[in-house]
Amino acid sequence: MSMRALRPYGLAVLAIAVALGLALAGGHLGLGNLEIPLFLIAIAVTIWYGGAGQGVAAVVAGALCLDYFFTPPLYSFEVDPKDLVPHVGVFVVFALVVGWFAARRRRIERELRRALDQLQEEVAVRMRQASLLDLTHDTIFVRDMNDTITYWNRGAEEVLGWTAEQAVGKRAPELLRTVSSRPIEEIRAELLRTGRWAGELTKTRADGAQVVLSTRWSLQRDADGQPLAILETHNDITERKRREDDIRKLNAQLERRALELEASNKELEAFTYSVSHDLRAPLRHVAAYAELLQKTASSDLDERSRRYVTNLLESAKKMGALIDDLLAFSRIGRAETRMTLVSLGDLLREVLHDIERETEGLDITWKVGAPLPSVHGDRSMLKLVLFNLVSNAVKFTRTRPHAAIEIGCRDGASEDVVVFVRDNGVGFDMKYASKLFGVFQRLHLPEDFEGTGIGLATVQRIVARHGGRVWAEGVVDSGATFYFSVPKP
Amino acid sequence: MNGLGRILLVEDDPKDIDITLTALEEYNLANEVVVVRDGAEALDYLHAKGNYRSRAKENPAVLLLDLKLPKIDGLEVLQQIRSDERLKLIPVVVLTSSQEERDMVASYRLGVNAYVVKPVDFHEFVNAIKELGVFWAVINEPPPGSVARRR
Numbered sequence: 001m002s003m004r005a006l007r008p009y010g011l012a013v014l015a016i017a018v019a020l021g022l023a024l025a026g027g028h029l030g031l032g033n034l035e036i037p038l039f040l041i042a043i044a045v046t047i048w049y050g051g052a053g054q055g056v057a058a059v060v061a062g063a064l065c066l067d068y069f070f071t072p073p074l075y076s077f078e079v080d081p082k083d084l085v086p087h088v089g090v091f092v093v094f095a096l097v098v099g100w101f102a103a104r105r106r107r108i109e110r111e112l113r114r115a116l117d118q119l120q121e122e123v124a125v126r127m128r129q130a131s132l133l134d135l136t137h138d139t140i141f142v143r144d145m146n147d148t149i150t151y152w153n154r155g156a157e158e159v160l161g162w163t164a165e166q167a168v169g170k171r172a173p174e175l176l177r178t179v180s181s182r183p184i185e186e187i188r189a190e191l192l193r194t195g196r197w198a199g200e201l202t203k204t205r206a207d208g209a210q211v212v213l214s215t216r217w218s219l220q221r222d223a224d225g226q227p228l229a230i231l232e233t234h235n236d237i238t239e240r241k242r243r244e245d246d247i248r249k250l251n252a253q254l255e256r257r258a259l260e261l262e263a264s265n266k267e268l269e270a271f272t273y274s275v276s277h278d279l280r281a282p283l284r285h286v287a288a289y290a291e292l293l294q295k296t297a298s299s300d301l302d303e304r305s306r307r308y309v310t311n312l313l314e315s316a317k318k319m320g321a322l323i324d325d326l327l328a329f330s331r332i333g334r335a336e337t338r339m340t341l342v343s344l345g346d347l348l349r350e351v352l353h354d355i356e357r358e359t360e361g362l363d364i365t366w367k368v369g370a371p372l373p374s375v376h377g378d379r380s381m382l383k384l385v386l387f388n389l390v391s392n393a394v395k396f397t398r399t400r401p402h403a404a405i406e407i408g409c410r411d412g413a414s415e416d417v418v419v420f421v422r423d424n425g426v427g428f429d430m431k432y433a434s435k436l437f438g439v440f441q442r443l444h445l446p447e448d449f450e451g452t453g454i455g456l457a458t459v460q461r462i463v464a465r466h467g468g469r470v471w472a473e474g475v476v477d478s479g480a481t482f483y484f485s486v487p488k489p
Numbered sequence: 490m491n492g493l494g495r496i497l498l499v500e501d502d503p504k505d506i507d508i509t510l511t512a513l514e515e516y517n518l519a520n521e522v523v524v525v526r527d528g529a530e531a532l533d534y535l536h537a538k539g540n541y542r543s544r545a546k547e548n549p550a551v552l553l554l555d556l557k558l559p560k561i562d563g564l565e566v567l568q569q570i571r572s573d574e575r576l577k578l579i580p581v582v583v584l585t586s587s588q589e590e591r592d593m594v595a596s597y598r599l600g601v602n603a604y605v606v607k608p609v610d611f612h613e614f615v616n617a618i619k620e621l622g623v624f625w626a627v628i629n630e631p632p633p634g635s636v637a638r639r640r
Contacts, residue, residue: 278557278586280586280607280609281502281504281505281586281607283609284505284508284586284607284608284609284611284614285504285505285508287609287610287611288504288508288611288614289504290611291611291612292511292611316609317609317610320609320610323609324588324609327588331590
């Protein structure tokens with residue numbers, strides 16, 4: 001019970017007991033007056049390590065022991081206050097002094113420990129941040145105001161090839177051989193003035209290759225505003241630059257091509273103009289003089305010569321038609337399309353009206369299916385498409401006693417309107433289907449069916465300009481169907 | 490053919506002239522025609538300058554004008570006629586091989602009275618010339634100051 005009560009004062013009891021033991025032993029060995037210093041040492045040790053509470057206990061215990069063992073009458077607590085008070089006073093003052101020092105020491109110790117903890121925490125945060133900077137693929141490095149590298153992240157290692165160990169401590173300009181389109185001094189001046197700079201720099205990698213970098217510089221200042229360090233971050237834009245260069249080159253090439261094309265278009269235009277004007281004149285003369293010859297000299301000519309003149313006339317006429325068709329064909333390629341909403345039904349009515357002259361005296365059964373829809377397109381060009389297809393159907397059914405021509409529309413779920421013209425005419429062999437739409441391509445002899453071989457080529461050109469396509473199905477001697485598609489409006 | 494022409498034919502091609510005159514002959518209009526061979530000569534005639542200083546004062550009843558001409562082309566001749574107070578009323582018919590839309594548009598912009606593409610077919614050509622000649626030199630009443638019709 002007494003031991004447990006004494007435990008909080010264990011250090012005081014132990015120290016005083018040791019001091020008492022040593023003082024008594026010293027007394028036996030004839031070494032007197034050791035008790036006071038020994039008790040002071042015990043009190044000091046107790047206060048230093050045990051704190052104020054134990055210190056008070058040590059002072060009290062020390063005073064009691066001094067009274068009992070060393071102050072006459074010995075081995076009694078009776079005492080003359082005059083003998084004890086000065087000693088106890090020394091004990092108390094000494095205890096206060098030591099206690100003050102101990103408290104101060106403890107406070108300093110606590111502050112030190114706190115400062116250390118903070119420092120450790122900060123180091124941990126910094127370490128985390130530094131490793132975060134290492135995660136980015138951007139190049140980040142720091143150099144001091146003498147351009148000596150002080151920090152170098154993993155991105156810098158990846159892009160520039162130097163490891164942090166190799167780079168830190170080196171001077172950046174020499175290590176990286178920085179090249180700029182603007183003098184570096186100017187950039188530096190701007191950085192010092194504004195605190196930041198962004199631009200493009202070329203640096204040299206560890207392996208000697210040049211890299212183009214999109215660069216940002218930021219200036220770090222100390223508390224007084226003095227420049228401290230420069231943080232450089234980079235993106236490697238070598239590849240982008242190369243692609244930009246490629247694109248620039250391609251664009252230049254394209255521009256050149258466009259100019260060439262324009263020039264050759266102009267040439268072509270001049271050529272067609274020339275064909276239109278200069279070729280027609282002599283042709284007209286041939287036709288005119290042949291005609292005049294036929295008129296004035298017909299009676300003087302024999303049968304054979306008359307046939308020559310007739311052939312001459314026919315050829316001239318044929319060539320005239322060819323030139324006219326060719327010009328019309330080339331005009332479709334050159335003309336600008338005037339796109340409006342066009343009713344194919346209306347166009348068809350006009351075409352059927354226009355074609356009446358050609359079909360006079362022919363036995364044709366017309367069948368027009370569901371009304372044709374409206375589409376976006378050039379009115380006159382689309383009319384030419386319908387006209388050429390219908391006129392073809394009329395032409396190639398001419399040899400039939402009863403011609404049947406059907407015009408209709410397949411308006412399925414697709415995105416296109418499909419119009420067809422079907423006839424029961426002479427048809428064609430599907431193995432020549434690919435030749436149908438070529439310029440000057442003909443599948444019939446001129447004496448069987450007249451024509452210049454331009455009509456379907458014109459159809460194809462117009463439909464292609466409208467974003468559609470043309471195709472045909474046919475069977476020899478049982479008719480043909482021509483289709484064209486145009487996008488739905 | 491000096492001075493009396495009601496039809497001024499501006500044409501450089503001798504064969505076209507020959508054929509045109511042949512066509513006009515049928516209506517006895519051939520000797521009403523003054524032929525000039527290029528744009529400069531046409532302007533000389535109209536302004537009564539050079540070789541034509543002594544021509545009759547009246548203007549032709551109609552001008553048949555080819556577009557592709559040596560020295561001064563047809564469009565420029567047309568433009569000078571239309572900007573000249575004494576000549577601007579003369580009816581001008583462009584008679585050309587060109588079917589080009591821009592020629593047609595340019596001609597109408599300059600105030601041409603008619604634009605005729607020479608047909609390749611002889612009959613059509615003859616008909617066209619005849620109709621032109623008859624219409625402009627016979628049926629149409631030319632503006633005052635033109636060569637009077639012989640009745």
